[in-house]
Every structure is written in C-alpha cells, then in structure tokens.
Amino acid sequence: xxxxxxxxxxxxxxxxxxxxxxxxxxxxxxxxxxxxxxxxxxxxxxxxxxxxxxxxxxxxxxxxxxxxxxxxxxxxxxxxxxxxxxxxxxxxxxxxxxxxxxxxxxxxxxxxxxxxxxxxxxxxxxxxxxxxxxxxxxxxxxxxxxxxxxxxxxxxxxxxxxxxxxxxxxxxxxxxxxxxxxxxxxxxxxxxxxxxxxxxxxxxxxxxxxxxxxxxxxxxxxxxxxxxxxxxxxxxxxxxxxxxxxxxxxxxxxxxxxxxxxxxxxxxxxxxxxxxxxxxxxxxxxxxxxxxxxxxxxxxxxxxxxxxxxxxxxxxxxxxxxxxxxxxxxxxxxxxxxxxxxxxxxxxxxxxxxxxxxxxxxxxxxxxxxxxxxxxxxxxxxxxxxxxxxxxxxxxxxx
Numbered sequence: 001x002x003x004x005x006x007x008x009x010x011x012x013x014x015x016x017x018x019x020x021x022x023x024x025x026x027x028x029x030x031x032x033x034x035x036x037x038x039x040x041x042x043x044x045x046x047x048x049x050x051x052x053x054x055x056x057x058x059x060x061x062x063x064x065x066x067x068x069x070x071x072x073x074x075x076x077x078x079x080x081x082x083x084x085x086x087x088x089x090x091x092x093x094x095x096x097x098x099x100x101x102x103x104x105x106x107x108x109x110x111x112x113x114x115x116x117x118x119x120x121x122x123x124x125x126x127x128x129x130x131x132x133x134x135x136x137x138x139x140x141x142x143x144x145x146x147x148x149x150x151x152x153x154x155x156x157x158x159x160x161x162x163x164x165x166x167x168x169x170x171x172x173x174x175x176x177x178x179x180x181x182x183x184x185x186x187x188x189x190x191x192x193x194x195x196x197x198x199x200x201x202x203x204x205x206x207x208x209x210x211x212x213x214x215x216x217x218x219x220x221x222x223x224x225x226x227x228x229x230x231x232x233x234x235x236x237x238x239x240x241x242x243x244x245x246x247x248x249x250x251x252x253x254x255x256x257x258x259x260x261x262x263x264x265x266x267x268x269x270x271x272x273x274x275x276x277x278x279x280x281x282x283x284x285x286x287x288x289x290x291x292x293x294x295x296x297x298x299x300x301x302x303x304x305x306x307x308x309x310x311x312x313x314x315x316x317x318x319x320x321x322x323x324x325x326x327x328x329x330x331x332x333x334x335x336x337x338x339x340x341x342x343x344x345x346x347x348x349x350x351x352x353x354x355x356x357x358x359x360x361x362x363x364x365x366x367x368x369x370x371x372x373x374x375x376x377x378x379x380x381x382x383x384x385x386x387x388x389x390x391x392x393x394x395x396x397x398x399x
Contacts, residue, residue, distance in 0.1 A: 094137060098156065099190070110190045113159030117187075128195060130187045131167075131206030132256060134160070135213045136337065142216035157217045164210060165237045167192055174202045183207045183244040184253060200254035205267040207241035208274030209337075214238045215277050222284055231285050239287070242278040245271045246295045250302075255317055256330060257388055262320025265306045269334040269350065272299040300348060306331075307356060313363035314350070316389070327367040328389040331360050 096103040097119070099110025104119040115134035118126035138160045145153040168177055172194040175181025184202025187195050214234055221230035249271045255264040279292040306314050308326070314334075315326035335350045335357045345353040350360070368386045369375050375384040388394075 094140070098137070105190070108190070111163055111192060113156070113161070113163035114190060114192065116190050127190060128187045129190055129192075131183075132186065132203065132209055134164075135206060135209035139209070139213040139216060139337075142213055142220075146216065146220050161214065161217070161234055161237060163192065164214070168237060168240055170194055172196075173199075177240070180240065180244045180247060183241060184248065186254070186258065200258040200261070202248075202253045203256070203258065203267075204245075204248060204251070204253040205256055205264070205270050207244040208267075208270040211238050211241035211245065211274040211278055212270070214241075215274075215281050218281055218285075222281075227285070230281075235281075235285055235287065238278060238281070242274060242282075242292055245274050246291050249295065249299055252319055256333070260317045260320065260324065262317045263302075263306075264330065265303070265314050265316045266330045266334040266337075268299060268303050268306070269338045272296055272303060272349070273338045273340075275299060303350075304348065311363065312356075312359035314356075314360045324389060324391055325367070327364050329364060329386060330389075332357075332364055335360075 097105060097116045099105050099108075099114045099116065100112050102110070102116075105116045110116055114129050115137045117128055117130055117133050121127045138157070141153060141156055141160075145157060167188060168183060170182070170188065170192060171177075172182050172185040172188070173196060174183075174185035177183070181202070183206070184204050185194070186199065186201055186203035186206060189195055214237060218230040218234040218238065221227065221234065249268070252262050253264070253267065254261055256266050275292045275296040279289040279296065282289040282292065306316070306318060308315050313327060314331035316328035316330035317324060317326065331350075335352045338349060339352055340346075340349070343349055343351050345351050345355075347354040347356045350357045352358075365384060365386055366380075367390045369378070369380070369384050371390055372385055372387075378384050
C-alpha cells in the first residue's frame, strides 16, 4: 500500500491523488522511574562516511596572536542599524541563488524554484540543492510574502511548490516515494536529478522544514480566499512530508551538519513544529489529521531527552553522537527556527526567551570563548564569535 502520493505536475499546478492515512506506528515507549513515558528510538545502521554538507557552513578562522588586549567594543555597531543595512544585501544574494534567473545561477540549468546552496563547484563543491537549505530559504520568502504581497514573491512560492512536488518523486539512494524513504535524501543535483555519491543519509529534517515553509504559503492562500488552491496544489506535497515525519521521526539519521548519525535536537524540534502546524492546516482543509495529532506529543516528549538539566544545556545529538560534548549551534538554530510568538517563553519547545534556551545559549557561546584567537581578550559578559561546535575541524587549516 502506497502511503505517499505521487505528485502529478500539469503546467504549474500540482494536483495529486488523495493518499490514505498513515499506518499506525508501533511506539517503543518505556515507563521511567518518575512514572513518565519516554521514547527510545531504534538505532539503524547508517553510512559511516562523515561527509560535510552545505547547510550554512561557516568557519571562523584563527587570527594571529593579538599583541595587545582586544577592545570589546572595537567596531561595535548598533544591531538595528546593521540589520537595516544588511537586509537588502542579504535579500539580493539570497535571490541570486534561486533558479532559473538568479544572478549566480542564470543559464546553468537550474529550474524555477530550485535553491542552489552555492555557485562554488570546487573546494568545496556546493553546486547542489539541499532540501533543508531550500526549505529554510523559502520559509523566509513565505514570511516576507505574508507581510508584504508582491507578484514576484508569489511567483517564487508557486515555483517552489512545483519544484518540490517534482523532487519528491525522484528516486534516490535513500529510497523512493512509495514508502516515503526517498524524502530523507538530503541533496540533489541542481537539475533535480538524484545525487548518487556517498553521503550522510538519511537526513530527516528536510521534510518537516519543507512542510513548515509550504504551510506558511498555504495558510496565506486560505486566508485570502484561495482554499481550493491550497487544497489541490499545495497540500499534497505538505502531506507527503508530514507522513514522512510522522512515520520516521523515531528513527535515527544524520544531523544538520551531515556528520553525526543519531537523534538530532534540530531535527526533532522541526518535526514537532511541522506536525502541529500541519494538523492545524489539515483540519482547516478538511483532511485527516489523527496521525499527526497522535504523534506530535510523543515527539515533544522525546525532545525533552536532549536537555542536560545538571549543566543547563541541550545535548544536540544523542543515540550516536555522544563523541561530541553536545554544545552545538544546532540547538540555538532549533530555537530560532521554531520560534512561535504565541508560545511565549515555553520551555518544553525551547522558545528563545525560555530559561532553557537562554541557559543553553550561554553554555554554547562560552564553549567558543577560548578556542578562537579572535575571541581573546573579550570579557565574559561580551559577545564573541562562535562556530558550529567546538570540536569542528572542517577547513580548520585554511587561514
């Protein structure tokens, strides 16, 4: 029985056959000493290749030893002023990497609605499209579109729906659409063909992040009198991602840095948000949502397993990633990308203003104070440069 609808693209419409509701999942729950159920995910045999990908990989390079104490306020700018200056620059560069007409990818065979991670083709080669990257980009575009309608942004979002409907049907080393496992493939060629090289797969954050982005657009359609369009053209792609998230959330995969197989805090947080928001949208569209509403509380329960209460931080990878100390920007990004203004300072979902998120933020930032030369001489109460995680060696020797 196929659980996932195969998208049928006709021009720029994306109707798809109605899918049956997801099969019930057999949860492996244990009752702990406190009388609470906790989920223990199954470890699966995954690729041993610890290869690196393109999800916003940034390296802070060590500088020569300072000859004098660094002034903490050197070149300090007002944050609001900097954001105002940087926003149009970032916006322009973001659009440059989207096909077919982005300034960095024009005439290079990139279809409409496809986000290229980077125009760089060597050292490193990031001329691919990652599901995670594209989803985060289009979540930003959808938010901007909801604040200020433009025809250009609307075209971008329609292109994204079309491209992702097609991409979901592309068979790949992770699997296919029939059982949904192919949705866990992290990256593809920019022409939407499969990437067959060795990689850290599956990565289970892509489907929920894509669902979140598409839900933002679908909600706008509903709110503006286009419920039928949301139902016929956007929901089928969202539904596939929600079914994947509900069915496979409890299985391990690679983290957003594509290095550690296990359970990733970022992935689990994204999955919970997608299931909650997907169930809300599905109810509005008259779709079955029991599979999502039943699983979401289990995901949230498991999310609490990452919290190290004794030391006050999120252990970003468990069930396979324990060789790291766990202090990782993974957890800060999870709080940022799962920010919900209506949730207040909820600690269970690690909202940015919650005591957990704030404590975790300090622990993660402090873990970088002593390892980068650029941070030397900066007082403990001042901001410092941070990276992905303190054990990171990616491009470490490049200066």
